Amino acid sequence: MIFVAVGTQFSFDRLIQFMDEWARDNEEEVFAQIGDGEYTPKHMKWERFLEGDQYNQNIKEASVFVSHAGMGNIISARQQQTPILVINRQFELGEHRNNHQADGLVWMGKLPGVYTADTQETLYQKIAERVDMHCPAEADNVKRDQLVQFLGDYIEGSAP
């Protein structure tokens, strides 16, 4: 199964339509969380919103998680050890209130288990390569531990 999710704040009809067309032409089942989108899929199962546990379960079961370039989904994918393929919203198309998703695509692609696409063509290309994708387990995260330690010390008043 391929799980598609576009987040809760904005719709992303362009990606949903790309994936609906992909589902029409391919065997693998596709399930999409479409938010407030106006486009309703015809060739894949969909829900507007999913409750947290179900959402994570879908990520876990997916061969690849196709998503808007949202940080939350990147973190969740890593947690479930599922490769994530992100496509950015475009400010020019009214898909977000600024273009930070386009700016973010470059560094996101450097994270382990994160793959990127910016057009329908590259999206389909990457999906075709999904068997070769992999996502490492969330190993001990030193940078996070340092941040949390610092914040904790600050709250307790022992930070400089």
Next chain:
Amino acid sequence: MPKKKKVLAIASPGGHWIQLNKICNEMEARFEMVYATPGTQYGSKNSSRKIHNITDASADSKLKLIPLAFQLLFLMIKERPSAIISTGAAPGAIAILIAKFLPIKTIWVDSIANTAVLSRSGRMVKKHANLVVTQWEPLSDGKNVIYKGSIL
């Protein structure tokens, strides 16, 4: 053993909330954590956490900021946290602006999604929060905006 300090953690749904949890999961042992977020869709059935539901508002929906501000003020009076921590967006920023006038330490952790400049909310609270942290080293000026690590 001294009583644990209470921390109120606030974030909008989606990426902000997930980043907040990445930080706060590891703070649970050290502090008494209380959460506030718009919407309850992220409450796991297995969670024993105390999560307050607040009005959703963004800088684009200014009218909703008023009820939100009252909710946050009442929440602070009720919970009396030692510190407030937020990863964004608007509700967390409003909370920090309110807490400025109360004996509460305020911490802003700017979203990892903002790699080139501090987020809009981050810039809004920059002069008001006691501590502003970026997750990208180049965005730190070592004084008003600090880098100490990131969630990824």
